[in-house]
Structure formats: C-alpha cells, structure tokens
Amino acid sequence: MESCRRCRGAWWGVAMIAIAIAVVAVGVSAQPQPLPRPESQNETQAMQALRQSLEIGDSSWPARADPCTSWVGVACDDGHVVSIAISGRNVTMASGARHPVFAMDSLLGLPALKRLTVSDFSVPGTLPSWLGNLSALESLDFSNSSVNGSIPPSLGQLSRLRSLSLARNSLSGNIPWELSNLSSMQLLDLSSNMMSGTIPAPLLNLPELQVLDLSHNYLSGPIPDKLTGLVGLRRLILAYNYFSGAIPRLGSLQLLSAIDLSRNNLSGAVPAALGNLSRLVTLGLNDNHLNGTVPPELTLCSELEALNLGGNLLTGNLPLSMGSLLQLKRLNLSMNALTGSMPPGWDSLVLLERVDLSHNLFYGPLPADLARLPTLAVLNVSDNFFNESLPAVLPKVTVTKKNCFANATRQHTVRACAKFYADRGVTVPRDPTPSSAEPARNATAPAAPSQGGRESSKEKHLVPLFAGIGGGLGLIILVGLFALCVHRIERKERSPSGGNRSGGPAESGFGSGGAGIIVSRLGEAFSYTQLQHATKKFSGANLISQGHSGDLYKGLLDGGTTVVVKRIEASKFRKDSYVPELEVYGRASHSRLVSLVGYCLEREDEKLLVYKYMPNGDLASALHTKGSPGPGDVLRSLDWITRLKVAIGAAEALSYLHHDSQPPLVHRDIKASSILLDDKFEVRLGSLSEVRSQDGDSHPGLIRRLLGLSQSSDQGIRDAGQAVASCALDVYSYGKVLLELVSGKLGISGVSDPRTDAWLDWAMPLINPHDKESLPKLVDPSLIVDEDLLEEVWAVAIIAKACLNPKPQKRPSMRHVLKALENPHKVVRQDFQFSDTLAMRTSSHSSWNEALFGSWRHSSVIPGTLREEYQMKAGGIGAGSRVEYPQSHTRRGSSDIVPEPISENDYPRSR
Helix, strand or coil, X not given: CHHHHHHHHHHHHHHHHHHHHHHHHHHHHHCCCCCCCCCCHHHHHHHHHHHHHHCECCCCCCCCCCHHHHCCCEEEECCEEEEEEEECCCCCECCCCCCCCCCCHHHHHCCXXXXXXXXXXXXXXXXXXXXXXXXXXXXXXXXXXXXXXXXXXXXXXXXXXXXXECCCCEEEECXXXXXXXXXXXXXXXXXXXXXXXXXXXXXXXXXCCCEEECCCCEXXXXXXXXXXXXXXXXXXXXXXXXXXXXXXXXXXXXXXXXXXCCCCEEEEECCHHHHHCCCCCEEECCCCEEXXXXXXXXXXXXXXXXXXXXCCCCEECCCCCHXXXXXXXXXXXXXXXEEECCCCCHHHCCCCCEEECCCCEEEEECCHHHHCCCCCCEEECCCCEEECCCCCCCCCEEECCCCCCCCCCCCCCHHHHXXXXXXXXXXXXXXXXXXXXXXXXXXXXXXXXXXXXXXXXXXXXXXXXXXXXXXXXXHHHHHHHHHHHHHHXXXXXXXXXXXXXXXXXXXXXXXXXXXXXCHHXXXXXXXXXXXXXXXXXCCHHHEEEECCCCEEEEEECCCCCEEXXXXXXXCCCCCXXXXXXXXXHHHCCCCCECCEEEEEEEXXXXXXXXXXXXXXXXXXXXXXXXXXXXXXXXXXXXXXHHHHHHHHHHHHHHHHHHHCCCCCEECCCCCHHHEEECCCCCEEECCHHHCEECCCCCCCCHHHHHHCCCCHHHHHHHHHCCCCCCHHHHHHHHHHHHHXXXXXXXXXCCCCCHHHHHHHHHHHHHCECCECCCHHHCCCCCCCCCHHHHHHHHHHHHHHHHHCCCCHHHCCCHHHHHHHHXXXXXXXXXXCECCCCHHHHCCCCCEHHHHHHCCHHHCCCCCCCCHHHHHHHCCCCCCCCCCCCCCCCCCCCCCCCCCCCCCCCCCCCCC
C-alpha cells in the first residue's frame, strides 16, 4: 500500500513537471521571434547592416521587427526584398546619428532588389561601381542625396533598368556612353549636376526612352540631330546648359508633350516643323539667340498650354492665327524685337492666365478682348509703343509703363511716340489729353482770332505765369501738410503710449505683423532650454566661430536637425544687434539667403538666432581643404566649375537684395566667409547683421516697435556714418571675392591692409579685356582648366576688374554682373551688351567691355585701393551710385518655362 502511494505520488510529480514544461513551451512559442522574414538569412543580415550603416532610427526601421511588414519603404515578394525607398521625408535617422556616408555595400546581399530609391536623404560620397552588379534593378533613384564624383560606367550593365534618376547632386565629368546599353530605359534624369562635355551619340539610340532631363549642367556643343531617333520621347528638358547651334528637327517626335531648351546659346530660327507636334503642351525656347519670326505653324499645336519665346532676337509680326491656340494658359514673348499690331482672335483664348509682351516694339491699340479675359491674372505690356487708351477692364496685375497710352502714367514722351509712328508711316490718332512725361503740342491747330492783338498776347503770357504761381503755392501747401503728418506720427511713436514698450518676450508682438514684414518667415520661437540642450550648454567643443555680431555654435535639435545658433550676449555685443537681421528675414525671402530656422528672445541679457547648418562651411574654408589627415596633408582646391557656380550663386543673392527688394538692400559685409555652402556647394549668403536699406526705409524700426525697443541705438549708428550704404560698395566687395576665386588667394575680401592693396595693385594690370596673355600669372596654380574653361576664368577676371572700378557710378549693377557670369564666353568675345533692355540692345551702345572699361584708360586712380571704399562708408562717395529697380529677372528652374510671376506690389496697376 505504501509503495502504491509512493508510485502514485511519483506519477503526480511527473505529471506536474510535464504540465510545467508544456506551459513554458507555449509561453516561449508565444514570444515574437526576431526578423522571421526575409526568408534568406543573407537578406536578413543585409537589411540589418543597411539599417546600421545609414543609422536609420527605430521609428522608421524597428530593430526587432519584420522588415517586410514593419519597415517604412520596404516591400517584399515571397520573402525577398524587392523594393527599398529611403527618403528624408519619411525615414528618420537615429538620435545623435553622425552625418552618414555612402556605406551601402550590404545591398549586394539583396539579389531580388528591383527598385532602389534614396532621395532627399544624404549619403555623401561617390556612386560605387558595384551598383552595376544589382542585375535585377529596374529603377534606381539617388536624387538629392549629396552624391558626387562621376557616374560609374558599370551602370550600363543593368539591362533591366527602366528608370535612372541622379538629379540634384554634385556629379561631374562626362555622361558615360555605356548608358546606351540600357535598352529598356524609359526615364533618364541627370539634371542639376555639374556634368560637362557633349551628349554621347550612342545614348540617342535608346528605343524606349520617354523622358530625357539633362538640365542645369555644363553640357555644351550642338544638340545632336540623332535626337530625332528617340521616337518614344515625351519630355525633352535640356535647359540651363551651354548648347549651341540650331534646334534639331524635332517635328518627327510625335509623342513629345514638353520641350525645354531655355537658357542655352542656341541660334537660328524657331523650327516651323514644331507645328507637327500635336501633343505638345509646353514649349520653352527662351533666353537663347534665336532669330527670325514666330512661325505661324506653331499655332497648329492645338494642345499647347505654355509658350515661352522670351529673351531672344525674334522680329516681325505675330501670326494672325494666334487665336487658334485654344488651350493656351501662359504666353511669354518678352525681350525680343517683335513688332506690329496685335492680331485678332484673343477672345477665343479663354484659358489665358499670364501674358508677357514686354520689351518689344508692338504698337497700335491694346485689344480690349485680351484685357477682359476672365481668367487673365497678369498682363505685362511694358516697354512697347501701344497707343490710344487703356481698355476699361484690366487684369488684377497689369504693367503698362513705357508705352503711348493716353490715359496712363509713366509713358514714353509724346515726341518719342510720334517719332516711332512716323518712322513706320503709321498715323497716330490725336488725343486731346495725352498723359506722358512731355506735354502734347498741337502745332497744326489754328490760332484763335483776337481783336486786341497785344491784349491777347499778354493774356497768353499771363495764363502760364498765374498757373505756375498757383501750382507752386499748392505744392508748398501739400509739402507742409505732409511734413506735419510725419511730425505727428513720429511724436506719437516716441510718446510713452505710442506702441508696446514692455520689451518682454510675451509682449514682443511678432504676431501683429507689420507693413512689409512677413512674420512667418522668422521661423520657430525656441525656448532657451531647447537651444542650450542643442548646443550642449554652449560648450567650447560646439563653438564654430566668434563673429562680430555674435558667437556661432553648432547644435543638434531633438528631431535630429543640425543647426547653427548665434549667441548674442549683452556683455559682449550690442544687445539689439539681432534686430536688423530679423527685419531682413521678415521682408526678404530667397533661396540664396541662409535660412532662418527660428529665434529665442526670452532672456533680457542674451538673444539667440537659429540658422540652417551648412555642411561645407564658408567659401574661405572650402576653397582649399586638406584631403587626408596626418603630417602629409594633401591640399585640395575647388574645381573651376564649382567656383563659377559659387560666383553665380553669390551674384544671385546680391542681385535679389539690390534689385528685387523694396527699398534696395545693401549687404555691407561681402567676403569669402559670408558666402556659405550647403552640401551641394549651393550658395547661401550669410552675415546679414549689417544689411541696411540703400535709399531709406519706408518702415524704419518696425521690428523694434514690435519688440518694444528704443530707436536710439540704431539712430546712433546711423549718425556715426557706419550705416551709410551703397549698392556700389557691395559690387566692389564682390569683385574682390571674384578675384579670390580666380587666383585662389584668400584674405583679399573683407580686409584692407598695405599687403592686400599692394597685391591688388599688382593683379589689376594682369587683367586685359582684349588679351589673356598675362592671365596665367594670376590664375590659381591648383586649377586644372582647358582652353575653353580658361576663357571662362578670363571672363570672370574681367568682370572682377569691372566691379573694382574706382568710380562707383561706373561699376556694373549686380543684375548685369549676374547676366555676364551666366554668359562668360560673351564677355571675352566682347559681344555682351551692358544693358538688358531692348532699347539699349538694339541701339549703337557699346559692348560690355567698352562700357565698363572706357574709364580705365583715362583713370589715374589705382583700382585696387580701398581708400574710396572708406570714403563711401563715411558718406562721402557713393551718393550718386546707380540704383536699378527690379524687373523680375530671377532665374527659373528647368521645369518653369512660363512667364515669371509678377507681384502686385512690385508692379502697381497702371491706368
């Protein structure tokens, strides 16, 4: 019995152990297993390695989750990874991750990968040749990913590849002819890089190619005629290059819907065969050297929505059949020599939104049926010779200056209009009250009979006398009333009740806005704790530099964004020195200005401004860099293409400040260290703390009033003469930056000492606009340039010398400097016209070199000295410097081949 009990107890023990084991087994099986897929262990390891090398955060690619079901942008088929999409818009980096490099070798472990997209996600480095081993790839996209170097020819091995996009990077060199082996290719996008050379002829044998975008590069030579062999082509984008010669015969490419050949050096006529393209929607041929007339055959393109032929040398009348373009929305024919009266049929173009006919020789009445189109938002007919009266109904934004309209202001003089029409044998209907800069004189009107000759004569003389006296008295009264109003406004602002004077951050009033200020441009309001944490309590390790307006620290925000924080301590800097910068950002918005991320003004003794971080630093540090660590450092220099890119970018920023800002803004601190460079060496102009208005500010101290600050400190600066600003001073400083780019010698811009002056005195005679024989003595020895690029270097040196003209009024405007830099070969060929207006361009005015250097031959002033620059700062020289107001000449992207938008503020409606 006892043994039975023991046996029974043993069985119970065994049963309990078995149950426990079963429970544990069930619990273990219920636990999630790490990475059950992809099926291949090698692919699992490859995906983990890719995650680690790119430092992608757990929020996007969880470390212990299934990549096929839980990783953002990853798709699988039968357990094999077939698609990876890594984008800065949907994939986050790990907290505290370092800046990634191109470390993606693990992709070789994904043999089934068909689609690889790495866009807007920085992976700087060169594209490896092993990409050609991913034989299953059908789509490869590295757009805006900071890659550089050349395109590996091994990509030609990807026989299944249908789409290749490498846009918006820093790729250079020639287009590999091996890409012509990609017989399945449908899309090839290499835009916005630094590619040079010509289009390889074999590339034009791709039978399936539908989209070819090579815009924004440095490609040259003629556009090959073999392009017509791409019978499946739908979009052809070659804008912003240096292509020359005639436009090839594209009329046989029946599937084309978009053509953009703008901003090249193309010549010849606009091909009439383009009228065969029945599917054409957009046509951009602007900013070339095309001549002849607008072919009537273009009006056969019944689907055409955007037509841009502006900035060419076209002549003659518009086709009478313009009214047949029933789908047309945007028309730009500006900056040509087109003439004649407007053809009929505008009332049938019921979809028109923007029309720019400016800077031509059109005459006759402005068609009322064009002006009253219900969809028309912008109409620019300035700088023509339209006459009679303006139509009663006009679009919201209408520009009519410099015409012969009888009921509008800012028109040509009556004499100029009469001469224009007389030269063409056209009779001008007389209007009894023309509005122009010169009063009308009706020489043929008979004199009224008078019975008292002398009395009648006296009355004729007394009438203008009394009219002049009355007008003078009226003017004096108006001026007095205006002065009284201004005085009362100033008294109100200075009074204790006039505006917010609290000065605290809560009462700063940013949300109240103000005239000319767009508060949303000032970014985010950070707390002091946030920025202190981002900069590790402003540690010395994070200090970038000590500027004249604040100390700069590198910071990392909680979201992983790298920024630069300017710390303005009241004990070291003027407390309100940040205000001018906020005023600039509140009024100005341009991609060439360094981005303001936000600010922190909550502390009385310390103000903080937050900017976007520029990975390549400034020009002073990037022009020459050390290529390898250690005692045997190799000094590397920026290549010439990058240097020219930097010069153009800085010129665009200054052109915006000088010509597209109202009032014009002067930077006053142009030097190599003010020119910041992003990861693609695109310019972002910084050091904006010294920016001032050139000819007065219509809203002075607005940010100060919003913040409740006193005007006294700023007024003291103005009284000291330091705020005297001239656009010519910026041009002078910019000329020294150009010399640094040409010579490689840093320390020229932003300083003045006897050694710098002596070097400039030595360098100026080496720059001869008629002979480049002495130029090699000046050029940076580290530059490797061929004969073609040497001409560009020569042109930039000539432009620099023009900017350093000792007479401010003789220096070119930044708009003309920019245009010259975009067309450097024209400068050395001496066919670059100094003015961008039609009147100057078609007259007998001299060329760029003659206009700019005429004064040098008779000047005894040494051009390199800075004595005159100091006089300008003190208010002596520069008061008479030329100021040119904006005409909307900003550069456009390759996809934007339509007339430029015209701001209603920049172009007030004329009637």
